[in-house]
Amino acid sequence: METSTRSSNLFVKQLAANGMDRSRSHPPRYPLCFLSTRLEQGERNFRPYPPILTSFVKPLIDKRTRDKALDSLRTFLASRHELDELELLKLWKGLFYCVWMSDKVRTQRRLAIELAELVDVLQGDVVLPFLDAFWKTMAREWPGIDVLRMDKFLFLVRQYLAASFRYLAKNDWSNHEAIKAYMDTLAATPLNPTDAKIPNGLRYHVLDIYVDELDKVDADRDSNIPLDSLLRPLKDLEDTSPNKVARGKVKEALGDERLNDWRNKDDSGDEEHGHGEEDSSDEWGGLSD
Template identity: 30%
Template sequence: MDEEMEVAEIRFAENLCSCSPKIRRRALNRLHDFIKNQTQKREFTPESFNRLCRGLHYAMWMQDKMLLQEELSDEYGSLVNLYNTHEEAIEYMRSMMYTLSKHWLNIDKWRMDKFLQMMRRLFRAFFVYLKNKNWDEELVESSILFMRQTLITGEESGIHESLKMHFATLYIEELDYAGDLSKKQVITFIKPFVELMKRTCSDSLMKSVYTEIFHTILEGYAAELEKKEGNKKVEGDLKGDGAPIEFDYAAIIELLKEAVTSETMNSKKKKKLQPLIAQFEEVARGENPFKDIMEPDRKDPLSNEMISKAVDKLHSLESKMKKDKKKFKAVKRTIKKART
């Protein structure tokens, strides 16, 4: 490796994590130019990425202003577009995840949110980058391999499990933000999570995948169904770059049924997946998967007598609370007198 370039990289990384806000800002302003110049001279090595990402991590650590944290997260995400090869883009993402995981347990509760936001914005930018490459099959395949090796796995991968759980939280939303995926391509992105559930993983990671991936899909369908029926206005939709993604529910059912019949999945997981499959089958028939929860049972309506008893009980409770309050005040006065 060119010694002169190595020294330049080390100096730049040191400036990124400098205690001086002016030096950090100057380094961040030169960030895009620095990476462009370096990639023109040669490919980034794993050591180069480690130095760069460590500097970026500490620059975020030092930033306390919320708006600037958001800008910084977006700036880090935009770097994925500067590398000459897709392999370099993936290695940048991999190194950012390893750096975040390495320092994860040292991040205090006041700084945690900005690093979770950083992770989300990194993958938002990465998915938009793939969208701009027209979701090229070869690039998607290598990207999914990277995610399976690091974040979509129950095995030790050098990434803290809580970051894997956060990745499940952002996955569907950020794919939807990028958009312009065919139903077949969406299944390609969902399949790794089904494979994860078939293999060994902790209960907490299993629950996260179950809730954040598959329940999110069901909730999205239920919200759209209510919107069409005019029952509810859907709010908080994240406006993305492309057309929202759509799901092949029959294909999802097939994947889940295949997982349930797999010999590698234990009986506890299989039992948990059965109701999920039933809900997706309801969706495939055009029904609301949460109708039993959302619609109260009206077969046995409340009688006037039952309502009257409930009202009397409420009045009785209110009366008792008032008496208890008076007793408490009396005891408080007695204690006060005793002290004086």
């Protein structure tokens, strides 16, 4: 009885939050199946699903129109040289619920991969704001993800971390300004060491997969990867986080043997440079006068 009353109150709150007249018969501006599931659970923190599904996003929910909708979204994003934060947050709110509503593992994974590939079509000035909006959306919505849907969002986060590293690795990691800006984004949101609003589940997952995705983007160890810069958010978290579990995960990540491949490469490069200087000083310069 208590659950029923609480659910009823939640429904009224959702109607009010969406600015809807309860005397009208038009449907709520969020998926009914999503609403009914959350109301049945009687969740106290359920946030309204706002009417932000654009013409690009809404068809993504329907598998019959998903491919065409993705093509339209790619074309739209590729043509934009600027998108403000509010636009991007609205877009990501819609994309989040597209993933939420997707069913079957194969469909979920395909959608996550294709959404991560959107990074590849973005104009340069839009990439970092787009990624920032992604992380902010994940941090905001993460506490509401139930156990049955968690796997697909874990996979989505992995795909986006990989996509962001691929973007930074372009031109042999030469865009130092972008690298610094993105590390600031990670430090501010998913790897924020002190903000209690960042869900630990998201924080732990990023720490668990961080080296995995770095390893994939430079599997041959033949690039000039700025390892210290890329590990800065982890080191900052280890130094300042009050969370013992998070610090332990950082320690595990920083102790990963795969990082030694890059470190040894740097050391060998320094040694070769040093030997070169030594050899040049020992060269015979001819007879002195």
